[in-house]
Amino acid sequence: MGDKTMPVTGGCLCGAVRYEAEAFLHNTSYCHCRMCQRASGAPVQVSVFIRPETLRFTSGEPKYYQSSSFGERGFCPNCGSQLIWRSRSAEHPEWTNLGVGCLDHPEHFVPASHEGVESQLPWFNIDDDLPRRRTEDDPEVAAAWAVVDQGKE
Numbered sequence: 001m002g003d004k005t006m007p008v009t010g011g012c013l014c015g016a017v018r019y020e021a022e023a024f025l026h027n028t029s030y031c032h033c034r035m036c037q038r039a040s041g042a043p044v045q046v047s048v049f050i051r052p053e054t055l056r057f058t059s060g061e062p063k064y065y066q067s068s069s070f071g072e073r074g075f076c077p078n079c080g081s082q083l084i085w086r087s088r089s090a091e092h093p094e095w096t097n098l099g100v101g102c103l104d105h106p107e108h109f110v111p112a113s114h115e116g117v118e119s120q121l122p123w124f125n126i127d128d129d130l131p132r133r134r135t136e137d138d139p140e141v142a143a144a145w146a147v148v149d150q151g152k153e
């Protein structure tokens, strides 16, 4: 990802967990997948990719729930805000991303695509022309899930 980054700060609803990082300016997306729906309780999650090595917690620490073999979701142990999806993949550390709603300035990060549209809710109407992808359309993501599926056999 050769995109420009900008420094961001953010934190959870109660303020116990605060962070800073460098986030990619043009790498924000909606995710409609069932895991994001369940994790957030919302029809869609919006997140932005960051340079993982720049992430620093300036107050508190999230608790992590490992939601797949290649990722874990960090949330405030006090208020439950969904803060981060952290890559557990040695091959793809760059998949780490922050929930845009927890940024101090979410308005700077404009979604550029819809992911996981196979689970988009039929009543959730989006009036935009952004690219729409199914989870299986991203070869790297599909490959990561293929490894997970093999492990279940």
Ligand SMILES: [Zn+2]
Pocket (backbone or CB within 6 Å): 012, 013, 014, 015, 016, 017, 076, 077, 078, 079, 080, 081
């Ligand atoms: Zn909190």
Ligand SMILES: [Zn+2]
Pocket (backbone or CB within 6 Å): 031, 032, 033, 034, 035, 036, 037, 116
């Ligand atoms: Zn998702």
